[in-house]
Amino acid sequence: MDINGLLESLKNCPCGREHTVDIKAVEIGHGLKEKTAEILRENGFPVNILVVADKNSLGASEGILDVLRQGGISFELKLYDNFNEPLMEFVHEIEEACRGVDGILSIGTGSINDVCRKAALTCDKEFAIFATAPSMDGFASGTSPIIENGIKSTLPARQPSILIGDTAILAASPAELKSSGFGDIIGKLTALVDWRVAHVLVGEYYCEQIAELVRTALRRLISMADRVTESDEETAGFIMETLVLTGLAMKLADVSRPASGAEHMISHFWGMRKLSVGKHADYHGKKVGVATMMLVDLYHKLAELPEIGFCEDTVDWDAVYRGYGEAFVDYVKEMNIPSATENVTPESLKAAWPEICKIVKEELPSYEELLDIMERAGAATHCPQIDIEEDLAWDGLDFHTFMRHKITLSRLLYMTDVDTRALGLRF
Numbered sequence: 001m002d003i004n005g006l007l008e009s010l011k012n013c014p015c016g017r018e019h020t021v022d023i024k025a026v027e028i029g030h031g032l033k034e035k036t037a038e039i040l041r042e043n044g045f046p047v048n049i050l051v052v053a054d055k056n057s058l059g060a061s062e063g064i065l066d067v068l069r070q071g072g073i074s075f076e077l078k079l080y081d082n083f084n085e086p087l088m089e090f091v092h093e094i095e096e097a098c099r100g101v102d103g104i105l106s107i108g109t110g111s112i113n114d115v116c117r118k119a120a121l122t123c124d125k126e127f128a129i130f131a132t133a134p135s136m137d138g139f140a141s142g143t144s145p146i147i148e149n150g151i152k153s154t155l156p157a158r159q160p161s162i163l164i165g166d167t168a169i170l171a172a173s174p175a176e177l178k179s180s181g182f183g184d185i186i187g188k189l190t191a192l193v194d195w196r197v198a199h200v201l202v203g204e205y206y207c208e209q210i211a212e213l214v215r216t217a218l219r220r221l222i223s224m225a226d227r228v229t230e231s232d233e234e235t236a237g238f239i240m241e242t243l244v245l246t247g248l249a250m251k252l253a254d255v256s257r258p259a260s261g262a263e264h265m266i267s268h269f270w271g272m273r274k275l276s277v278g279k280h281a282d283y284h285g286k287k288v289g290v291a292t293m294m295l296v297d298l299y300h301k302l303a304e305l306p307e308i309g310f311c312e313d314t315v316d317w318d319a320v321y322r323g324y325g326e327a328f329v330d331y332v333k334e335m336n337i338p339s340a341t342e343n344v345t346p347e348s349l350k351a352a353w354p355e356i357c358k359i360v361k362e363e364l365p366s367y368e369e370l371l372d373i374m375e376r377a378g379a380a381t382h383c384p385q386i387d388i389e390e391d392l393a394w395d396g397l398d399f400h401t402f403m404r405h406k407i408t409l410s411r412l413l414y415m416t417d418v419d420t421r422a423l424g425l426r427f
């Protein structure tokens with residue numbers, strides 16, 4: 001990926017913000033496993049490192065340890081059996097293991113990278129990722145979701161300085177993981193709607209150049225939907241590149257808006273509720289994809305309502321607190337006092353509504369079109385496919401928006417007379 005070219009194209013951006021990234025190199029291509037040591041060294045990565053992998057990710061990148069050895073990189077290996085959840089205890093183990101080294105190379109996708117990213121920051125070590133599956137959008141992230149005492153929180157972490165993806169390995173990863181990555185990227189559709197809505201309604205910062213960067217990647221990815229489940233290197237490489245790009249878009253804009261809106265909040269809400277009863281939630285991107293389908297249905301139906309009444313906020317806060325559970329009440333209060341809608345009045349919402357409806361129509365494909373795209377890409381589209389029962393699906397829709405201090409179109413429902421139960425939503 002041409003990072004310098006990307007930065008160059010955003011120079012003197014009309015949005016007025018200077019767009020920068022910390023990442024030095026993103027290398028995605030065929031046969032790059034063999035060049036791992038070379039890429040690390042070229043970019044000034046230390047030669048005395050800790051390699052963290054699990055049996056799956058190391059198996060997928062067979063031979064990589066020899067490549068490092070032959071490339072003059074000395075390393076210690078921390079090998080896990082299977083990495084399901086990003087637990088704080090793993091972070092502590094890695095912090096312990098990296099004492100005598102100068103950098104951490106994480107081999108894998110998802111939780112393993114999250115844990116290493118966190119440990120790299122607390123121990124102040126250089127950090128690089130060798131990705132084994134294009135399954136979610138957190139590769140370039142500077143934060144990690146970590147679970148401590150049963151609660152998942154997003155903590156500051158270190159953005160990798162180098163990201164490597166060998167398309168032969170990415171393409172050979174399970175179809176379910178690639179389809180999950182596809183679903184995560186589809187979530188940018190509703191993220192962009194929410195971003196523009198917040199901009200129109202309360203003048204929140206927005207950058208059209210970055211939004212267009214995300215839109216262009218989305219369009220190209222959608223054109224590849226039929227090939228997602230195949231072992232196609234070009235498609236797997238592009239999914240990976242788009243996942244990294246959307247992660248970088250958040251850093252470039254310095255807000256999470258270009259890559260994360262109500263669909264991510266629904267996914268996090270479901271994950272949190274599953275965790276509260278000791279269950280694992282399905283893959284991040286699968287949940288995000290299903291949540292996006294729900295929201296595309298909702299947003300179009302809202303935009304097509306012939307008549308709509310606007311009012312002061314009608315949130316039943318006790319119901320919200322019950323929805324999140326005792327352990328999260330303080331967190332929810334912190335996010336919602338003052339309310340994300342404090343600067344929105346029924347009048348200002350009414351005045352902006354025609355523009356909001358226009359944004360929905362401009363940004364979102366129809367529900368049927370999106371369903372077809374998702375099915376062709378092998379992505380989950382309905383709640384039963386990700387083991388979300390009807391009650392939890394509704395709770396996700398009703399309560400997700402209180403997870404962050406953020407205006408989303410779904411949040412504005414509470415300032416209207418719309419009855420979501422009467423919309424005939426499909427999930």
Ligand SMILES: [Zn+2]
Pocket residue numbers: 013014015016017019207208209210
């Ligand atoms: Zn800009």
Ligand SMILES: [Zn+2]
Pocket residue numbers: 136137138184264284285288
């Ligand atoms: Zn995501």
